[in-house]
Amino acid sequence: MAAPGKTSPKEQVAQALHRVAPALRTLGPFALGTFLLVFGTFMAWQTWLLWLAHRGAESADNARLEAIAAISNEVRERQQGVQQALLDPSVQEPLKLGADGRTAAAAALRQLLPQATDAEFFSADLDEVLSGDLKAIGYAKAAALLQAKIDPKQPLAEMRTEEAGQQLMIAMPARVGERVVAFAVVELPFKPLLAAFSRTSVSGARLELRQGDGRGDLVIAGIGEHSGSSIADVGEPIPGTRLRIGKADPGYFIMFTESLPVSALLSLLCLVGGIGALWVRSVGHERARAVLQRKPKDVQPEMTLAQALKAKPEAAAAPLAKAAAPAPARAERKDEVVVVDPSIFRAYDIRGVVGDTLTTGVARMIGRAIGSEARDRGLTEIVVGRDGRLSGPDLVFALINGLRSTGIDVIDIGAAPTPVTYFACYHLRTGSGISVTGSHNPPDYNGFKIVLGGETLSEDAIQNLYRRIEEERFVDGMGGLQTLDVGDDYIRRITDDIQVERKLKVVVDCGNGIPGAIAPAVLEGIGCEVVPLYCDVDGTFPNHHPDPSDLHNLQDLIVSVKNIGADVGLAFDGDGDRLGVVTASGEVIFPDRLLMLYATDILLRNPGATIIYDVKCTGHLQPLILQQGGSPLMWRTGHSLIKAKMRETNAALAGEMSGHFFFGERWYGFDDGIYSAARLMEILAADIDGRTPEQIFATLPKGVxxxxxxxxxxxxxxxxxxxxxxxxxxxxxxxxxxxxxxxxxxxxxxxxxxxxxxxxxxxxxxxxxxxxxxxxxxxxxxxxxxxxxxxxxxxx
Structure with a gap:
């Protein structure tokens, strides 16, 4: 106990706190307000830097896309020039002599390619490389030759440093007829590629042209600002080369969040909080409490410093609100002047003429629209595949770039028939996919078939994508990218389900479309003897157009079937979702008659099942389905529309006169020409009377x-x-x-x-x-x- 007249330490502390309490009540709001204003101003600066960084990153993405397209075009022109020179008679004749003619062939090749700094030939088996002195030959040259031998259809160009400077080295097979007789190595000046790269305009970031696989690459050249952060990404590869372009986003001093909305919101809250704290300090706690508890008209404020501070934030908030809005990214995109033609948005898909209505810029905008639509539907992952058209790689690159810019994760399955892309949507459990394909259209066409959440987009859903682009309703984000090959899984899924009971000889005409990469393997896997015809994938379609609905395109198949005595001939369209059939005698079996055969088979196991057919099919189809115990349903033409109707009615089978067949029984309900061919072979080989395919087809109703x-x-x-x-x-x-x-x-x-x-x-x-x-x-x-x-x- 304290002595009389004296206070205890505890009382002394209480008295001291009581004395300083008024000062704390005054200084506290001032200190808090000052801190919040300073921090809010700092965060406003951070928000401005984030906006600049996002704009610079967008500019770098677009510039990289432009550079890749430009360099890819330069390389493609040189590869085509070398390919044409190899076919010249002055080169072909010496090559026919074997090893004795290679020197003369090389001399002729150098005359045909005056810009080439060197050209030489190696044997078809590359013995001189495999058993020779690699140091003397050159390790890079040896690797290029071996790569050309492993994958002769896709030779890779690369940069090589020689005494004469940097050279573009191209190694590719030299053929006489269909036989590879040698491998050519041609070196061309690299300067045109550097010039194409240097012409790319980039601001606020840096791009580097590199060579390698993304790990320890050789940096060849760089453009843009040097203040960007060090390049840590593996870079985006340039199709047809070992080159890639790395990107360094702008290097700004960002201390806290990388999210522009979060930074703007935090800045705004701090500024408002700081102003509020200073206002409380100015008018006093009691006055502030009274103002907050009563309506504004009951308050009789006087002109104070707090009111002056309250007026200033409006002026300060204007640039803050501008920085927080998403408009700057859109303004950057408007500067690109990408004009999207509404005519390419068709009833079943998106399709246009490459270089005219369909460019890489348009493809990227379509990717952003699809990605934004997917995000709005709660989807996060999309499979992307492409057919064999020459424009495919560039369009896929731009499409994926657009998809990823919305936060969508992309699984790139590479070159694959459209049904394989659809299969991947189920197999990889994404439910969403895009096939970049021109289908059966001429080589200068390409387009996009789109599935989101199991729904094939058509009509209004396709038009909504255009409206989204027109209104710039895009979602921002950064999605991932992985590459997978599902071809073997697709083949295994079919061959595990289907095995023919007797071997049938089949001629398979893929018209140089992408089905040639997988259809023969599927049919061989189910037990057929396959004779391939035009199964080498070539986006120029040199033999005939890949459209089996045009009878002129079936003439070579008919001749081949007759000449070799095959049981049946099968033809696929450019992306593999349609099927055409001819018999041993050359009769074309129209798809509506094929549908009769499929329906009869399915209704044996599924009595009462719904069978859908389009308005172009024969009138004999409806009574046949009824006789077999099925429920016939005529519907509108179009693969997207048919698939939607199948989902609505839970149909077991659908087909179109164009050759699209959709199996809901034992398959996934999408149109698949390759799977349809396997099911046809299964039915024909299982005939209990041992009839030939032609005899079986003859039993189907047929008119004129x-x-x-x-x-x-x-x-x-x-x-x-x-x-x-x-x-x-x-x-x-x-x-x-x-x-x-x-x-x-x-x-x-x-x-x-x-x-x-x-x-x-x-x-x-x-x-x-x-x-x-x-x-x-x-x-x-x-x-x-x-x-x-x-x-x-x-x-x-």
Missing amino acids: STPELKIPMREGEHYRFIEAFRARAKFDGARLTTIDGVRADWPDGWGLVRASNTTPVLVLRFDADSAPALRRIQDVFRSQLLALDSSLPLPF
Whole structure:
């Protein structure tokens, strides 16, 4: 106890606190407010730096994409030049002499390529490399030769440093006919590639041209600002080369978060909090409490420092709000002036002419739109595959760049038929995929078939992607990228399920499309004897167009089937989702008759199952399905529309006259020409009476029919024509179906006219029980069509 008249230490502390309490109540808000204002200002600066960093990173991504495309084009031109020179007679003739002619062939090659600094030939088995002095030959040259031998279809160009300076070395096989007789090594000046790289404009970041596999690369050249952070990424490879381009994002002093919205929000909160604390200090706690507890009109404020401070943040907040908004990234994209043509957004997919309506810039915008749509649907991962077209690698690179910019993780399965991409969506459990393909269209076309969350996008969903691009409704993020090959898994999945009961000899015509890389292996795996025809993948389609719906494209297959005595001939389109069939005698089995065979087989195991067919299919299909105990359903033409209807009705099977077949029984419900071929072989080989395929096909109902007939029109005109035709045409005694164009069914036949959703043409087809009935139906349609437009060039 303290002595009388004295205070205890505890009381002394309490008295001291009581004395300083007013000062603390005054200084506390001032100190807190000052700290928050200073920190808020610092975070506003950090937000500005983050905005600059994001803008610089976006600019670097676009610049890298531009540089890769430019260098890839330069390399491709030189590879094609060397390839053409190797085919010149002055080179070919000496090569026929074997080792004795290689020196003369090299001399001729150097004359054909005056820009080449060196050219020489090595033997086809590379014995002089495998058993020779690698130091004398050159390790880089030896590695390039061995790579060309391992993968002769995709030789890689690389930079090599010689006494004459940097050279572009290209090693590729030299063929006489189809036989590889030697390997050529050509060295060309590297300066044009450096010039193409240097022409790339990049601001706020740095790009480096490197050679290697991403680990310890050789840096060849760099452009851009040197203040960026050190290049740590492995770089993006340049197709067809060992070169890659690394990116250094701008190196700004970012201390806290890398998230622009978080940084802006934190800055705003600190500034508002600081101003509020200083206002409390100025008006006092009691006054502040009274203001906060009453309506503003009850407060009679006087002019104080707090009010002056309260007015300033509005001026200070303007640049902060500008930094926090997502608009700067969009402004950067507008500067790129990427014009997206709405006409490429079609009913079933996106498709355009490469270099015209479809460029790498457009592909990247489409990737951003698809990625943003996927993110809005709660999806995070997308599979990407491509067909064998020459434009595929560049478009895939741009597409993936766009997808990843929205935060989508991408699984790149490389060159693969469209059905394999669909399969990967299920096998890898992503449910989403994009096939970069021009399908059956000419070589200068390419496009995108899109699946999101198991839904194949069509019609409004496709148009919504265009509207998203137009309105710039993009999600920002950074997704990952991995490369996988699912080809073996696809083959194994089919061969584990299907094995034919007897060996059938099959000619397989892939028309140099991407199915050639996998269809023969699938058919061999199920037990067929396969004779490949045009199965080398070549995006120029040098032999015939890969479209089995055009009978002209089946002539080589028919000749081959007859010459070798095959049981059947199979043809695939450019991306492998359609199938064409010819018999041993050369008869073309139209897809609607194939659908009869598939339906009969499936209904044996699934009585009552729904079978969907499109408006172009024969009138014999409906009664056959009913006789077999099935439920027939006619629907609109289009693979996306058919798949959507299958999901809605849980159908076991669907098919189109174009050759798309969709198996819901034992398969995944997507259109797959390769799997359809395997199922066909299974049915033909399992015939209990041992009949030939031709005998089996002969049992199917058959009338007199035409293939698909087409009338070209200008873009959009075919849709307007069908609308007018639907309104004006009169078909007495016929049952009309108008779900897709106009189909008129009589008891002895039918006719159809519709607008194609893939190309600007009218599509017509006629089918009847007899030739006179067919002519009568064609006459009726002819009069109705010419009544609407007398100048129509009718193909019948």
